[in-house]
Amino acid sequence: MTSETLLPGQPVALPLGPSPTLGAGLYAKDGHVRASLVGVPRYEGPTLAISRARPHPPTTNSVVLGVVTRLSPLQATVAISVVDGLPLPAGEEFTGVIRSQDVRATEKDKVRIGECFRGGDVIKGTVISLGDARSYYITTARNDLGVIFATSEAGATMEPVSWQAMRCPRTGRIEKRKCAKPENL
Incomplete structure (x- = not known):
């Protein structure tokens, strides 16, 4: 499982093994799990959810x-x-x-x-x-x-x-x- 920030509609890579329960920020469509908001995939027990990525003010080199x-x-x-x-x-x-x-x-x-x-x-x-x-x-x-x-x-x-x-x-x-x-x- 990567900690890469996902955008709405992007597919979420699922781990091998039993399928997790889909939590907040995810949906299934055409056999693929996709993000419904900007964030990072995280496990919360047996549930896979998206933790909302918080935008930050620009800094030098942003x-x-x-x-x-x-x-x-x-x-x-x-x-x-x-x-x-x-x-x-x-x-x-x-x-x-x-x-x-x-x-x-x-x-x-x-x-x-x-x-x-x-x-x-x-x-x-x-x-x-x-x-x-x-x-x-x-x-x-x-x-x-x-x-x-x-x-x-x-x-x-x-x-x-x-x-x-x-x-x-x-x-x-x-x-x-x-x-x-x-x-x-």
Whole structure:
């Protein structure tokens, strides 16, 4: 039995031997036992249950997912909703800031925030500092960090075509973004 955090719908590995009784946070479907909430599988006597994983505030080096909520010439403001793979409870968000010097590792002085992010983009970043009392400082200056989901002006989900551009599949129009490394490139 692993102590790996499971997400809702993920299968739970059962131990060899007699099947345990299913407890809180588990359900059986199509012959498989699956998690119904975020947590870690635990035995409570003969019963297998999910202990709820508690999300924690971001710390330095936490990987975060969030939505860009506001842009200025010097920074993008992000509503953080996932910390180290654990979604935060509804209504509980942290605020992060991506400063222009933290967007990429090279040519930092040439970064234009409006060409890297747009409002509503979902980004993946790493916390580099606890920042000030209002927000965490986030960086996207690695190949695997940046925009992971964006919607075009035509309302379609955009596809990454390079580390700095995404294409609308509906119109074919290219829009600039600082993309997380596309899987197909």
